[in-house]
Amino acid sequence: MNQTSNIIIRLTQEDYRRIIEKCGSVQLPLEELVENFLKDLSGGRNINGSTESTLANQWFDQCWFSISAADEDSLMYYLNKTSYSIADVLRLVEEIQAKESMWPFVGEEDRDDFESDLSDLKEEYDEIVGPWRECHPDKDVKKEIDDMFRWYKEAEYLENE
Numbered sequence: 001m002n003q004t005s006n007i008i009i010r011l012t013q014e015d016y017r018r019i020i021e022k023c024g025s026v027q028l029p030l031e032e033l034v035e036n037f038l039k040d041l042s043g044g045r046n047i048n049g050s051t052e053s054t055l056a057n058q059w060f061d062q063c064w065f066s067i068s069a070a071d072e073d074s075l076m077y078y079l080n081k082t083s084y085s086i087a088d089v090l091r092l093v094e095e096i097q098a099k100e101s102m103w104p105f106v107g108e109e110d111r112d113d114f115e116s117d118l119s120d121l122k123e124e125y126d127e128i129v130g131p132w133r134e135c136h137p138d139k140d141v142k143k144e145i146d147d148m149f150r151w152y153k154e155a156e157y158l159e160n161e
Contacts, residue, residue, distance in 0.1 A: 009034075019033075025087055036048055037056060037094070040052045040055075040056040041053070041056040041057060041060060042051045043057065073136050073139060074139075074144060074147070075089075075129065075132055075139070075141070075144035075145070075147075075148065076144070076147065076151065078129075078132040079132075081130075084128045086148055086151070086152060087144075087152065088128070088129055088153055089125070089129065089148065090145075090148060090149060091147055092121055092124060092125045092128070093125070095121050096118065096121050096122060096125060098146070099117065099118045099121065100118070102114075103118075
């Protein structure tokens with residue numbers, strides 16, 4: 001399923017003219033240029049090639065917003081550099097919290113299975129977050145998770161617009 005989104009791009013008149021001319025020189029609509037660049041940057045399906053994807057990511061990593069704004073010690077930054085997704089970690093956190101809140105209501109006969117399920121969730125969470133936590137023992141994990149929830153809700157809102 002393709003996700004479509006309307007975005008506003010602010011360019012000077014001169015920058016806009018130059019990019020339109022560049023696109024026109026190869027008969028490429030501006031929309032397709034942006035679409036192709038974002039596909040390369042995401043590294044997902046339908047990239048133009050591994051070199052293009054690598055160069056798009058190098059560009060991103062070298063830009064002011066990546067260098068000055070990135071907290072390389074943050075859990076979100078760590079997850080972005082691994083194969084784990086922020087959504088997976090947040091799902092685990094929600095499942096663990098839900099299970100923990102249900103504990104007082106679990107019957108005696110179900111406690112062993114319940115504890116085993118909760119233990120499995122915590123083990124999966126620790127497998128993902130543990131290496132980051134070991135490298136950053138002074139970081140507040142709860143704050144990191146809260147920041148991720150805030151970011152994710154904003155991203156989810158934009159995705160559903």
